[in-house]
Amino acid sequence: MPFEIVPPGTNIDFLGQRRICISISIALIALGAIFAAVTGVKVGLDFAGGTEVQILFADGVEVDESRIREVVGEVGFADPQVVRFGDEGAAEFNIKFNSVLEGSAAADAVAAAQTGEGDAVGLEANTQVMVLENSIRGAIGDFTEQRVEYVGPRVGAELREDGAKALLYSAIVILLYVAFRFNSRFAPGAVVAVVHDLAITAGILVMLGEEFDLRILAAMLAILGYSLNDTIIIYDRIRENMEFRTTADLEETLNMSVNQTLSRTVLTSVTTLLALLSLYFLGGAVIQPFAETMLIGVLVGTYSSIFIASPLLLFLETRYGNPAGGEKPKGPGINKAARV
Numbered sequence: 552m553p554f555e556i557v558p559p560g561t562n563i564d565f566l567g568q569r570r571i572c573i574s575i576s577i578a579l580i581a582l583g584a585i586f587a588a589v590t591g592v593k594v595g596l597d598f599a600g601g602t603e604v605q606i607l608f609a610d611g612v613e614v615d616e617s618r619i620r621e622v623v624g625e626v627g628f629a630d631p632q633v634v635r636f637g638d639e640g641a642a643e644f645n646i647k648f649n650s651v652l653e654g655s656a657a658a659d660a661v662a663a664a665q666t667g668e669g670d671a672v673g674l675e676a677n678t679q680v681m682v683l684e685n686s687i688r689g690a691i692g693d694f695t696e697q698r699v700e701y702v703g704p705r706v707g708a709e710l711r712e713d714g715a716k717a718l719l720y721s722a723i724v725i726l727l728y729v730a731f732r733f734n735s736r737f738a739p740g741a742v743v744a745v746v747h748d749l750a751i752t753a754g755i756l757v758m759l760g761e762e763f764d765l766r767i768l769a770a771m772l773a774i775l776g777y778s779l780n781d782t783i784i785i786y787d788r789i790r791e792n793m794e795f796r797t798t799a800d801l802e803e804t805l806n807m808s809v810n811q812t813l814s815r816t817v818l819t820s821v822t823t824l825l826a827l828l829s830l831y832f833l834g835g836a837v838i839q840p841f842a843e844t845m846l847i848g849v850l851v852g853t854y855s856s857i858f859i860a861s862p863l864l865l866f867l868e869t870r871y872g873n874p875a876g877g878e879k880p881k882g883p884g885i886n887k888a889a890r891v
Contacts, residue, residue, distance in 0.1 A: 563806075600703055625686075627654075744860040788811055
């Protein structure tokens, strides 16, 4: 027998709770927008531009994040971000910064280095890294440079623009695919569901003070795909039931379809969450932003497939479907050519 968490015959009135759930979603989206307007949206090195240096201290050097942050700040680097790689006590650190304070030692060193000819932007970045590394080496101890990355402001702006285009084009393709795969009244629910998921996930990240970078963008695109997959499974069952229950009450048909796919939805979400929890707690600082975003997105995506996509389909079918006479809305008579 197949393994099912949800017993067969379960009949939960999901559609009956749609007004409450839609109100909760609107409140979360509004709260995220308010936080973004008041506190601003933090963007990482990939989008804002700046320099990232990864260093590994020699054995026996006693150091922690606060000490590195103190030394780097004293030299003149504005708001440096320091993250330890590995467990507590590990000697590898990642340092990010995007500007230096005017009149500081770092700013004076950059100005002195730019007296000659050459690539001014590249020279400035190299000089900043040299000043940073020399200050750490002198104040804390010896280390090995593992990696240095520099992203200019223009490249950061291009990455922001490309990321926004990727999300927009994905939503358009989803709209076209679902309209072709089912019918035009199914498509808006799928698109609204994925936009809903991205908006709530982004709002929660803003409220948590997380930085938006390429890892967050990658997670957002993955959430978009996950949410769509979940919605398509429910939509497919709805379509099948509407074909065979054309005289049934539409809300009842949608509720039955959601209940029939509930076991699959729960199993998929739980197994995905277990993998993401492993990444979050065991994957280290580099992968944690991706895993955290995915954790939020999977939860929100599961919720939206049930409480957002299905109610919107009910609304569109009720308003624009083809009910017979003055009776309750019936199934729309789906094109048989669209069958899986």
